[in-house]
Amino acid sequence: MGGLSRFKAALYNRPSMTRYQELADDIEASIKAGILQPDEKLPSVRHTSARRGISASTVFQAYYLLEARGLVRARERSGYFVVRQPRSSPPQPTAASTPEDRRFAVVDVSERVFEVLESAMDRELVPLGSAFPSPQLFPLQRLGQCLAKAARHIDPRSTFDDLTPGSAALRRQIARRYLADGLALSPADLLITNGALEALNLSLAAVTRPGGAVLIESPCFYGALQALERMGLSAIEVPTHPGEGMDLAALEAAIVRHRPQALWLMTSFQNPLGSLMPVARKKALVELVTRHELPLIEDDVYGELYFGDQRPPPAKAFDTQGWVLHCSSFSKCLAPGWRIGWVAAGRFARAVARHKLTSTLATNAPVQLALADYLESGGLDKHLRRLRQALLQQRDQMLAAIARYFPAGTQATRPEGGYFAWLQLPGNCNTQHLYRQALEHRISLAPGAVFSASPGFEHCLRLNFGHPFTPALDEALARLGQLATQAAA
Amino acid sequence: MGGLSRFKAALYNRPSMTRYQELADDIEASIKAGILQPDEKLPSVRHTSARRGISASTVFQAYYLLEARGLVRARERSGYFVVRQPRSSPPQPTAASTPEDRRFAVVDVSERVFEVLESAMDRELVPLGSAFPSPQLFPLQRLGQCLAKAARHIDPRSTFDDLTPGSAALRRQIARRYLADGLALSPADLLITNGALEALNLSLAAVTRPGGAVLIESPCFYGALQALERMGLSAIEVPTHPGEGMDLAALEAAIVRHRPQALWLMTSFQNPLGSLMPVARKKALVELVTRHELPLIEDDVYGELYFGDQRPPPAKAFDTQGWVLHCSSFSKCLAPGWRIGWVAAGRFARAVARHKLTSTLATNAPVQLALADYLESGGLDKHLRRLRQALLQQRDQMLAAIARYFPAGTQATRPEGGYFAWLQLPGNCNTQHLYRQALEHRISLAPGAVFSASPGFEHCLRLNFGHPFTPALDEALARLGQLATQAAA
Numbered sequence: 001m002g003g004l005s006r007f008k009a010a011l012y013n014r015p016s017m018t019r020y021q022e023l024a025d026d027i028e029a030s031i032k033a034g035i036l037q038p039d040e041k042l043p044s045v046r047h048t049s050a051r052r053g054i055s056a057s058t059v060f061q062a063y064y065l066l067e068a069r070g071l072v073r074a075r076e077r078s079g080y081f082v083v084r085q086p087r088s089s090p091p092q093p094t095a096a097s098t099p100e101d102r103r104f105a106v107v108d109v110s111e112r113v114f115e116v117l118e119s120a121m122d123r124e125l126v127p128l129g130s131a132f133p134s135p136q137l138f139p140l141q142r143l144g145q146c147l148a149k150a151a152r153h154i155d156p157r158s159t160f161d162d163l164t165p166g167s168a169a170l171r172r173q174i175a176r177r178y179l180a181d182g183l184a185l186s187p188a189d190l191l192i193t194n195g196a197l198e199a200l201n202l203s204l205a206a207v208t209r210p211g212g213a214v215l216i217e218s219p220c221f222y223g224a225l226q227a228l229e230r231m232g233l234s235a236i237e238v239p240t241h242p243g244e245g246m247d248l249a250a251l252e253a254a255i256v257r258h259r260p261q262a263l264w265l266m267t268s269f270q271n272p273l274g275s276l277m278p279v280a281r282k283k284a285l286v287e288l289v290t291r292h293e294l295p296l297i298e299d300d301v302y303g304e305l306y307f308g309d310q311r312p313p314p315a316k317a318f319d320t321q322g323w324v325l326h327c328s329s330f331s332k333c334l335a336p337g338w339r340i341g342w343v344a345a346g347r348f349a350r351a352v353a354r355h356k357l358t359s360t361l362a363t364n365a366p367v368q369l370a371l372a373d374y375l376e377s378g379g380l381d382k383h384l385r386r387l388r389q390a391l392l393q394q395r396d397q398m399l400a401a402i403a404r405y406f407p408a409g410t411q412a413t414r415p416e417g418g419y420f421a422w423l424q425l426p427g428n429c430n431t432q433h434l435y436r437q438a439l440e441h442r443i444s445l446a447p448g449a450v451f452s453a454s455p456g457f458e459h460c461l462r463l464n465f466g467h468p469f470t471p472a473l474d475e476a477l478a479r480l481g482q483l484a485t486q487a488a489a
Numbered sequence: 490m491g492g493l494s495r496f497k498a499a500l501y502n503r504p505s506m507t508r509y510q511e512l513a514d515d516i517e518a519s520i521k522a523g524i525l526q527p528d529e530k531l532p533s534v535r536h537t538s539a540r541r542g543i544s545a546s547t548v549f550q551a552y553y554l555l556e557a558r559g560l561v562r563a564r565e566r567s568g569y570f571v572v573r574q575p576r577s578s579p580p581q582p583t584a585a586s587t588p589e590d591r592r593f594a595v596v597d598v599s600e601r602v603f604e605v606l607e608s609a610m611d612r613e614l615v616p617l618g619s620a621f622p623s624p625q626l627f628p629l630q631r632l633g634q635c636l637a638k639a640a641r642h643i644d645p646r647s648t649f650d651d652l653t654p655g656s657a658a659l660r661r662q663i664a665r666r667y668l669a670d671g672l673a674l675s676p677a678d679l680l681i682t683n684g685a686l687e688a689l690n691l692s693l694a695a696v697t698r699p700g701g702a703v704l705i706e707s708p709c710f711y712g713a714l715q716a717l718e719r720m721g722l723s724a725i726e727v728p729t730h731p732g733e734g735m736d737l738a739a740l741e742a743a744i745v746r747h748r749p750q751a752l753w754l755m756t757s758f759q760n761p762l763g764s765l766m767p768v769a770r771k772k773a774l775v776e777l778v779t780r781h782e783l784p785l786i787e788d789d790v791y792g793e794l795y796f797g798d799q800r801p802p803p804a805k806a807f808d809t810q811g812w813v814l815h816c817s818s819f820s821k822c823l824a825p826g827w828r829i830g831w832v833a834a835g836r837f838a839r840a841v842a843r844h845k846l847t848s849t850l851a852t853n854a855p856v857q858l859a860l861a862d863y864l865e866s867g868g869l870d871k872h873l874r875r876l877r878q879a880l881l882q883q884r885d886q887m888l889a890a891i892a893r894y895f896p897a898g899t900q901a902t903r904p905e906g907g908y909f910a911w912l913q914l915p916g917n918c919n920t921q922h923l924y925r926q927a928l929e930h931r932i933s934l935a936p937g938a939v940f941s942a943s944p945g946f947e948h949c950l951r952l953n954f955g956h957p958f959t960p961a962l963d964e965a966l967a968r969l970g971q972l973a974t975q976a977a978a
Contacts, residue, residue: 114843114846117846143640144640144641144855145640145641146640147636147637147639147640147855148636148637148638148640148641149637150636151632151633151634151635151636151637151640151859152633152634152637194683194849194850194852194853195849195850195851197847197848197849197850198848198849198850201847201848201849205719209721210699210721223847226846226847227847227848229847230694230844230847230848232698232699337851337853337854337855338853338854338855339849339850339851339852339853339854340853354603355719357603357606357715358686358690358712358715358716358718358719359686359687359690359716359719360683360684360686360687360690360828360849361683361684361686361687361828362684362826362828363683363828364683364826364827364828364829364853364856365826365827365828366633366636366826366827366856367853367855367856370640
């Protein structure tokens, strides 16, 4: 703020400026500094006029000037709003990055993955390698109230009632949200799980047999690799575009060639790329798996974290024959640490329910009731609007910092949702090495090698922009950029 | 109560009785009817004297008479207490019931098991087939307060802190309880899970490979059969004595013959038999598996529900080499529906932790903190004393009812803990058939066939005495006895 004050003072001291220009410049500085954020409403003309001691027409002139500069836009009967600014950011990678010759690999996840996971949980590190957004972004106090209420009013017998499918009240609320987004699911289609990870693992167990092969993205969520390894399954990696997701031609070729038992992917804001599969491609994907009678395990945990106007539909929205096992959770968008997820498993629902019944039996009862209560009270949409806005701003701040600090030739994805950016470093940068150097500076990151069972992503890394952009974070990015620059040289 | 009133009236009308005899007879009737329960204190002499309008010395005479009849006993400076009465109960089965020739079977759990499980959860049925005790027996209100407190005070970052091992505070409390019972475990030895069922499944996954063989009890907890089936493992059933648990000679022979990858059993209050392995046998068991380097998965979920003077030690107490994977939970003794269990996996701890990390990641954070708080507040021991007393009384009431209503030749175990009795019916009674008949009368039960992968328990059933002995329960047992008598004829 000190810098901004000095900036303002300099503006005010410019003798030749009119009052409306002064006001416009001041507001422009606030926008550039991130104090006024994209889509935020400017103070009303009356308010600004009173506070500044200037006439309403002067304020109007300032706002017209800002509009002319492309910084704000009037919305009918609503006032003036800040326009989303293009920021400087590194170029985006443009091609799917898995060459043909290493698309088949038996999964053997190394010690490394676990080491990276552990470091990402360390409180003392700057959490660029974390898999979670900042807990500060969640309505934990309000959730706590709901939990307290649920705990006080729980019917003792209800602890057994919905044992395996999960709380009927919670399933009803989840189904209602899907319905509002145009996806017709009934509460009976849903099974509550211990987070999405259990939903995904139950789905995989329900549709595969040890020794079989499963199609995954390249690069993919390391949890998929670990699940495949644990269940004795082979991974077939399908090239995946940083912007538009899995390559469908390559997918069909792999289906025909490898006769897999399942396909596991993320259609929206893929981890680690951040890619968003266009709607037409999602439709084609579902038609493809339906034609080949291939179970599609869809991980949609980031689907609610979109930066656009509406929720991108999941593949499940186009699933008329029940081949899609759609998995999601509240861990990324509402209640991390509560471990509440779900699966709509289509034609495999019964098999999935049995795997649940025989592996963890049921999901915590009071926590489900608390979430049902929270959803019923209607607080979620407001929270999500705020969360999305924060994530979008943090994305732009991080990409700007990367453009500033990282070596020339660095490419980064610019995801339209979620909180991960995927970087490709130039030259012979080895991100496993970078990871170790960063740890020495108390910074975590997720090196590319943990997102694939085969080599090819050693120069890549995933960064988390789910945390408020503090000076410490900026400093950590500067340090990382420095280390990467040295490595690239 | 109507019957009791008539009984009292008859007593009062006997003209030749003295006042102290009248009082003594009245109290005796209350004891026999279960109104005054074992270990319950008789009203004070002063209180009874005032209420009855009789002298204190008359009350003393009545109490002396009851003492002479062996019905009550004086405790120094505490008053008079009801003595535990031997009740009539059916004879106990005496031999392990699995013959040699069907000890090997590939597990193929039928539709039937799931059907039985579902019916056991139906609120509308008399819950003789249930796997849980009555929720009325648990301190749900106090737990709710702890959960409300945890929800209000949770540190946002703590939701990630203990991600995979689970809350350090909770692990500390669990370790303290073990230490108090003479089992030295440190918090670092423990991993928190979604109930004991997950602990058992993680343990099994950590020590086996698909296609391998696992030794189990005969009969055994059906959850073991389901887990083996799900993981593609073979079951080798080892004869298990209704009183003293698994036959160790048969066990060693099976180890040598079948080279199993693991042994899974319950050392205390086995489900479904209720058997309690004597301490010497537990020691010998651990020596045996250590000598053969065989992982022993110990399910100890009923260990806290003992009717004797102290907690029977688990096999883990004798494990010096880390071959025992000890699993337990709060679901049977404190907080059903909360789904909090744990495992102390010895030398397999790291492998188990990784299976947890890659399958369900973590266990609900606020619920763990609430349980840690409850344990720290010291309420558990008091609750458990009450719970054990209730279960013991209910056991005796149920066994008495079985003796009264079931056909001659019925045998029933008389467990020293837990809340399951195992019955062997005479003649050609088929309990699968009985199960269907009982359902028509809105009564659930667990037929013997669900506790084994091979035939041999068709004339057996498991009954739950974890629910208060109401007239409706008595009526249900009378009905069951009638159906069994018809079947046996």
